[in-house]
Amino acid sequence: MAAGEAVRAGLLEHPPTVRAELCTGCTQCLLTCPAGTIERRGLKCEIIPEGCIRCGRCLTMCPNEAIREVNGPAPP
Ligand code: SF4
Numbered sequence: 618m619a620a621g622e623a624v625r626a627g628l629l630e631h632p633p634t635v636r637a638e639l640c641t642g643c644t645q646c647l648l649t650c651p652a653g654t655i656e657r658r659g660l661k662c663e664i665i666p667e668g669c670i671r672c673g674r675c676l677t678m679c680p681n682e683a684i685r686e687v688n689g690p691a692p693p
Protein backbone atom coordinates (compact mmCIF):
# COMPACT_ATOMS: atom_id res chain seq x y z
CA MET A 618 0.00 0.00 0.00
CA ALA A 619 1.25 3.47 -0.83
CA ALA A 620 2.43 5.56 2.09
CA GLY A 621 -0.37 7.63 3.52
CA GLU A 622 -3.04 5.87 1.51
CA ALA A 623 -6.24 5.62 3.50
CA VAL A 624 -8.21 2.40 3.36
CA ARG A 625 -11.90 3.05 3.63
CA ALA A 626 -13.43 0.15 5.46
CA GLY A 627 -17.03 -0.87 5.21
CA LEU A 628 -17.79 0.34 1.68
CA LEU A 629 -19.46 -2.95 0.89
CA GLU A 630 -22.51 -4.23 2.69
CA HIS A 631 -21.23 -7.82 2.62
CA PRO A 632 -17.82 -9.47 2.21
CA PRO A 633 -17.21 -10.30 -1.45
CA THR A 634 -16.58 -13.76 -2.78
CA VAL A 635 -14.46 -15.22 -5.58
CA ARG A 636 -16.26 -16.91 -8.44
CA ALA A 637 -13.87 -19.80 -8.96
CA GLU A 638 -14.93 -20.39 -12.56
CA LEU A 639 -13.60 -16.92 -13.49
CA CYS A 640 -10.51 -16.85 -11.27
CA THR A 641 -7.15 -17.42 -12.97
CA GLY A 642 -5.16 -17.37 -9.72
CA CYS A 643 -3.24 -14.23 -10.69
CA THR A 644 -3.11 -13.18 -6.98
CA GLN A 645 -3.78 -9.47 -7.67
CA CYS A 646 -6.58 -9.56 -5.11
CA LEU A 647 -4.40 -11.26 -2.53
CA LEU A 648 -1.65 -8.68 -3.00
CA THR A 649 -4.02 -5.72 -2.68
CA CYS A 650 -6.10 -6.85 0.30
CA PRO A 651 -5.24 -4.58 3.25
CA ALA A 652 -6.70 -7.06 5.71
CA GLY A 653 -4.69 -10.05 4.48
CA THR A 654 -7.84 -12.10 4.30
CA ILE A 655 -7.41 -13.56 0.82
CA GLU A 656 -5.64 -16.91 0.52
CA ARG A 657 -4.36 -19.01 -2.36
CA ARG A 658 -6.14 -22.34 -2.48
CA GLY A 659 -4.69 -24.52 -5.17
CA LEU A 660 -4.89 -22.58 -8.44
CA LYS A 661 -7.52 -20.13 -7.18
CA CYS A 662 -7.78 -17.41 -4.57
CA GLU A 663 -10.40 -17.42 -1.86
CA ILE A 664 -11.66 -14.71 0.48
CA ILE A 665 -11.95 -15.54 4.17
CA PRO A 666 -15.06 -13.48 5.03
CA GLU A 667 -14.39 -13.29 8.78
CA GLY A 668 -11.33 -11.08 8.23
CA CYS A 669 -12.80 -8.86 5.53
CA ILE A 670 -13.18 -5.14 6.30
CA ARG A 671 -15.39 -4.72 3.18
CA CYS A 672 -13.15 -2.09 1.61
CA GLY A 673 -13.96 -3.24 -1.92
CA ARG A 674 -10.37 -3.05 -3.22
CA CYS A 675 -10.28 -6.64 -4.46
CA LEU A 676 -13.36 -6.05 -6.61
CA THR A 677 -11.70 -3.21 -8.46
CA MET A 678 -8.35 -5.02 -8.77
CA CYS A 679 -9.52 -8.30 -10.28
CA PRO A 680 -8.79 -8.27 -14.03
CA ASN A 681 -11.37 -10.99 -14.67
CA GLU A 682 -14.29 -9.57 -12.69
CA ALA A 683 -14.25 -12.79 -10.70
CA ILE A 684 -15.02 -11.09 -7.38
CA ARG A 685 -18.57 -10.16 -6.47
CA GLU A 686 -20.22 -8.97 -3.31
CA VAL A 687 -22.10 -11.79 -1.64
CA ASN A 688 -25.81 -11.03 -1.56
CA GLY A 689 -25.04 -7.86 -3.47
CA PRO A 690 -26.83 -6.59 -6.55
CA ALA A 691 -26.88 -8.89 -9.54
CA PRO A 692 -24.11 -8.25 -12.08
CA PRO A 693 -25.24 -6.15 -15.07
S1 SF4 B 1 -7.57 -10.99 -8.86
FE1 SF4 B 1 -9.33 -12.15 -9.66
S2 SF4 B 1 -8.46 -13.63 -11.12
FE2 SF4 B 1 -6.77 -12.85 -9.86
S3 SF4 B 1 -6.60 -14.36 -8.17
FE3 SF4 B 1 -7.97 -12.71 -7.46
S4 SF4 B 1 -10.05 -13.43 -7.95
FE4 SF4 B 1 -8.61 -14.66 -9.14
Ligand code: SF4
Binds near residue numbers: 650655668670
Ligand atom coordinates in the same frame (compact mmCIF):
# COMPACT_ATOMS: atom_id res chain seq x y z
S1 SF4 C 1 -13.14 -6.25 0.40
FE1 SF4 C 1 -11.12 -5.47 1.10
S2 SF4 C 1 -10.73 -6.56 3.04
FE2 SF4 C 1 -12.36 -7.67 1.98
S3 SF4 C 1 -11.30 -9.30 0.86
FE3 SF4 C 1 -11.54 -7.53 -0.55
S4 SF4 C 1 -9.64 -6.33 -0.36
FE4 SF4 C 1 -9.75 -7.74 1.40
